[in-house]
Amino acid sequence: MSQWRLFGGMALGMLGTLMLLACQARQDMLSAPVAGYNHTSAAINRFSVNGASGPNLGAYEGGGAEVCCGVLPRYWRSGMKAVVEWQKDPHPEWKEKPFSDAWNDHMKEHKQHYSRYHAVVDIPQYGEAVCALQVHFLPCDQVRVSTTCYTPGHPKYPDQAYFETREATTCPAL
Incomplete structure (x- = not known):
């Protein structure tokens, strides 16, 4: 009986230590x-940044919905990167009534034209506050990440130029 108590006490002690270490590790994050901003005529059906999912974005939409939560180190370090993955619908217009038989038939064919992308991008320097992981989908399948606390309507918003971007008729080969 005393061996089981000793073993149980050791197991609880180890579990407590692991929990304490996990909490301390989280304090560093x-x-x-x-949030996402789509600066293109395609729909972004889904996307993620460092594994954290963002909202669906229609053509030239974004900023209205945020999804919780991405994770970043508390302190920025030079060379930090974000992995962004997304699925794009190049022709998001529909003539059929949603979920009708005609729509379902069209959708089966339409989904075959979705494209998937993966990019590793720089995370710009941030201070002690990170208000959102903002992902900007730009023409020619380019993507940028921002961590600003400002919104696009604010004069200090650092990514205002993205909203002036126009889609090119042809994209350079990468």
Whole structure:
């Protein structure tokens, strides 16, 4: 009986230590909602940044919805990267009534034209506050990440130029 008590006490002690270490590790991380801005005529059906999912984005939409939560180190370090993955619908217009038989038939064919992308991009320097992981989908399948606390309407918003971007008729080969 005493051996089981000793073993149980050791197991609880080890579990407590692991929990304490996990809490300390989390103090080195910040959570931030994920937001997206689509600067293209395609729909972004789904996307993620460092594994955290963001909202679906219609053509030339974004900023309205945030999804919780992405994670970043509390302190920025030079060379930090984000992995962004997304699925794009190049022709998001529909003539059929949603979920009708005609729509379902069209959708089966339409989904075959979705394309998937993966990019590793720089995370710009941030201070002690990270208000959101903002992902900007740009023409020619380019993507950028921002961590600013400002919104696009604010004069100090650092990514205002993205909203002036126009889609090219042809994209350079990468």
